Amino acid sequence: MSVDAAELNEKLHRKDIRDRWFLSAPALILIGVASVGPLLIVLLYSFLAPGNYGDVKWAFSTDGWFNVFFSRDIFDDTVSLADAHFTIFWRSIRLALATTVLCLIFGFPTAYFIATRPPQNRSIWLFLITIPFWTNMLIRAFAIQEVIRGEGLINTLLIKLGIIQAPIQMLFTDFAILLGMTYVHLPLMVLPLYASLEKLDFRLIEAAYDLYASRFNVLMKVIVPLVKPGIIAGSILVFIPALSSYVIPRVLGGGKNLMIGNLIELQFGQGRNWPLGAALSVTLVVIVLFAMLYYVRNAGKSGGSAHG
Amino acid sequence: MAKNFSIRRQPGFATLAMFSFFVLYLPIATLVVYAFNSGTSIATWEGFSLRWFQSAWQNQQVIEASIRSLQIASIAAVIATACATLAALATTRTAPYRGLTFKYSMVNMPLLVPEIVTAVALLILFSRIKVWTGYSGLGYLILAHSAFCVPFAYLPIRARLESMDLSLERAAADLYANAFQTFRYVTLPLLWPGILAGLMLAFVISLDDVVITEFVKSGGQDTLPTYMLGQLRRVVTPEMNAISTVFLMLSLAIVTVFFFLSRNPQKDDR
Numbered sequence: 001m002s003v004d005a006a007e008l009n010e011k012l013h014r015k016d017i018r019d020r021w022f023l024s025a026p027a028l029i030l031i032g033v034a035s036v037g038p039l040l041i042v043l044l045y046s047f048l049a050p051g052n053y054g055d056v057k058w059a060f061s062t063d064g065w066f067n068v069f070f071s072r073d074i075f076d077d078t079v080s081l082a083d084a085h086f087t088i089f090w091r092s093i094r095l096a097l098a099t100t101v102l103c104l105i106f107g108f109p110t111a112y113f114i115a116t117r118p119p120q121n122r123s124i125w126l127f128l129i130t131i132p133f134w135t136n137m138l139i140r141a142f143a144i145q146e147v148i149r150g151e152g153l154i155n156t157l158l159i160k161l162g163i164i165q166a167p168i169q170m171l172f173t174d175f176a177i178l179l180g181m182t183y184v185h186l187p188l189m190v191l192p193l194y195a196s197l198e199k200l201d202f203r204l205i206e207a208a209y210d211l212y213a214s215r216f217n218v219l220m221k222v223i224v225p226l227v228k229p230g231i232i233a234g235s236i237l238v239f240i241p242a243l244s245s246y247v248i249p250r251v252l253g254g255g256k257n258l259m260i261g262n263l264i265e266l267q268f269g270q271g272r273n274w275p276l277g278a279a280l281s282v283t284l285v286v287i288v289l290f291a292m293l294y295y296v297r298n299a300g301k302s303g304g305s306a307h308g
Numbered sequence: 309m310a311k312n313f314s315i316r317r318q319p320g321f322a323t324l325a326m327f328s329f330f331v332l333y334l335p336i337a338t339l340v341v342y343a344f345n346s347g348t349s350i351a352t353w354e355g356f357s358l359r360w361f362q363s364a365w366q367n368q369q370v371i372e373a374s375i376r377s378l379q380i381a382s383i384a385a386v387i388a389t390a391c392a393t394l395a396a397l398a399t400t401r402t403a404p405y406r407g408l409t410f411k412y413s414m415v416n417m418p419l420l421v422p423e424i425v426t427a428v429a430l431l432i433l434f435s436r437i438k439v440w441t442g443y444s445g446l447g448y449l450i451l452a453h454s455a456f457c458v459p460f461a462y463l464p465i466r467a468r469l470e471s472m473d474l475s476l477e478r479a480a481a482d483l484y485a486n487a488f489q490t491f492r493y494v495t496l497p498l499l500w501p502g503i504l505a506g507l508m509l510a511f512v513i514s515l516d517d518v519v520i521t522e523f524v525k526s527g528g529q530d531t532l533p534t535y536m537l538g539q540l541r542r543v544v545t546p547e548m549n550a551i552s553t554v555f556l557m558l559s560l561a562i563v564t565v566f567f568f569l570s571r572n573p574q575k576d577d578r
Contacts, residue, residue, distance in 0.1 A: 017405050023398035024411050027391035027458050034455035035418045038429030045432060055435070106328045109318070113325030116316045127567055132332045134563045136516045138533050139552045142540060143335035146342065146549075151351040153338055183335070186328065205315050219318055244422030246519050251540055261424040261519075268428060268523075278432075281425045288422055 039285070046278035054272045064275030068283060085263070085280075092259040093287075095174065096243040099181040100189075103238045104231065106182070107189030111230075112223075114190070115197035126194065133187035141251040144180045145171060172254030180252040181242050188241070189234040196230025197223075236295040240288050260284050340556070343549035350546050360550040370551060373535040377515055380446060380531060384453035385461070385510040391454070392461035392510075393503055397495075400469040418456040426456065427523035434524055444526045452524050453514040460513045461506035464570055468502025505569045508562050515559070 049061040066072075071082045114125040132140065147153045148170040155167035170176055200223065208218045224231070246261030253259070258266070260280065267277030343361070347354030364370050392415075399411050418426065434448045476498070480490040518533040525534060532555065539548060 016402075020398040020402070020405070021407070023394040024415075025394075027395035027462075028411065028414050030387070030391050030451075030455050031414055031417060031458055034430065034451045035421070035426060036414065038433045039421065039425065041432050042425065042429045106324060106331075109321035109324035110328040112318060112321050123567075128329060129332070130567075131560060131563060132336065134512055134516075134559050135336065135556055136518075136533060136552075136559065138516075138518050138536055138540075139339070139555060140335070142536070142544075142548065142552060143339040145540075146350055147335045147338055149351065151349075153334075153351075156351070183331070186332065190328075202315060209315055215317075215319060240420075240422070244424050246424045247537070251537075261422070264424055264428060265523075268431060274432070277428060281428050284422055285425055288420065292420060 042278045042281050044278075046275055046282050048275050050273045050275050052272075054268070054274060056274050061275065064273075064279040067273070067276045068279045088258050088263050089260060089283075091174070091257070092243055092245075092261075095178055095181065095259065096239050096245075098178055099185060099242040100235050100239045102178070102182040103186050103189040104235065107186055107193055107234060108231075110186075111190045111193035111197050114194050115200065122198075126191075129187050129190050137184055137247055138251070140184055141180055141248055144176070144183055145252060148176060148179065171252065172256060174253070174257055176252040177245075177249050177257060177259070180248040181245060184248060185238040185242055188237040192233040192237060193227065193230045196227035196233075200226055232295055232298050236291055240291055243287065243291075244284055336556070339549050340553050342546055343553040345546045345549075348545050350544055350549060360546040361554070364547050364550045364554070367547070369530070369535060370532070373530045373532045376446070376529065377531040377533070380449050380453055381511050381514040383450050384457055384514045385507050387450070387454040388457035388510045388514075389461040389465075389503060389507045392458050392506055393465055393499070395458070396462055396465040396469050400466055401472075401474055415462050416459050419459050423456075423519045426452075427520045430520065431523040438526075446529065448524050448526075449521060449529065449531075452520050453517065456517070456520065457510035457513050461510040464505035464509060465499065465502040467570075468499055468505075472498050501569050505566050508566045508569070512559055512562050512566075 045056055046064045047060055047062065048056040049059045049063060051057050067082065068085060069082055070079050071084075072079050110129070114122055114129070117125055145152075149155070150167040150169070150171070154170070155164075158164045159167065170179075204226070205218055205222055208222045213221070243259075244261050245259055246265065249257060249259040249262055253262075255262075261284075264277050264280045264284070267273045267280065271277070342350050342353070344356050344358065345353055346357030346359060395411065395415055399408060399415070402408070430448075430452050434452075437448075438444050472495075476494050477490050480494045485493065516533065517531075518537055521531050522534050522537065525531070530538070532551070536548065536551065
């Protein structure tokens, strides 16, 4: 009798698992076909030879990968490092890191401010942070363009105040890209930071003050270590999309100041070198994966203890 | 001194926060204001007028791109939400089982892969299918949008499901409701706000997409964002501001509804 019950239970359990696979099948297939699966094709293409007018020839070749790191002189076949690619990769990483730091500098106080409001007001402040986030990225880039252009708000204001005589060229510079990326990604920093700060136990801060800690020490030695998971989550959430930005450098960098995303696009457009573009894409994914790995390894470890 | 001492205060934080809010809204506000400019400049104010809204409304390309955007977004949002709802049912309220982590990471994968890489990958895949089948309709865009919208639709649905315990469903089953009836009359009505929130999130995400659409679209398949991206290369008139303003208002309306939808369950509980 009891054996039967156990058997029935086991059967029901197996049916439940089977049903759960059926239920998740549509989502898995959809994402497999139109999101994750195609990535494998990119990997495959990075090992093929470029076709004459774009696309590829079906022949194994490591030229795509070779061209990521080296360039071969077309006249005398000498091989040198692909400086242009390194410059663009290095610029992208630098800009993405600078964006992350700027987002942290402005995002942390903002999240702290929201977390210390009375509970009933917090969701309104949060809502104000999320509105720009849900506004089309292109529109936000266009809005930044409008503010910093030669005859834009900032230049006009500075000239009227007599601080400068002639408009400063801000548009189509690295500064414009940095500004745009910080502007666009700030909410991505504030939201996870807020989630951490909201759970902050203010009794610990009180204890720190009781022990004669200064405000600065409380911030650096109590608050920051406690919300470290939020800081890491926010930084990753900003760094990854910032590194692979395409729209912002295109609209605010004016086509001269490329980032990895634009370099990839170039290979599929004018460059007509799909294998190189594919190899560059894989490189970008690998960098992103390392960033993710760093996050996964660090997010679990810290937090909860003030020892950091 | 002691009276004013607050353990929550950090010097300069409120100022920096206010500055952040100011900076977040200043460019958007400028953009909206100049949509109403009567001159042709997006930087010199010449008076109030609605002419640019009129001109956008009469611009055949803008109207066509808008309709296409709305078409793609509504179909993709429905497909993505349906898939996400089923996936959420399959991955919540259960003891861990083999494959759960796999499903979870698959569903969230589109969030992790850089958009430009997905765009390139789909360009490669679809260009090949286009050659094989000769089909070059909106199907590719709808498929691509449906896929990257799934994780966004999944988020609020999963959150809602996790706040529902199984007792009501068990009660229904005890009263001889079959699996379908339990779902139709118990689970679905309770889950509905989450599904609606997911639908709206997916809709906005699809509507906003530039990068993937730019790579996947065939000739003459501009959506509103890719049309705008193309226009930004030329001399920009306040018509762009007018289009942006309307777009902004639409997103704002959807997000506001989403905000109240996803807020309610907490209120019910308390």
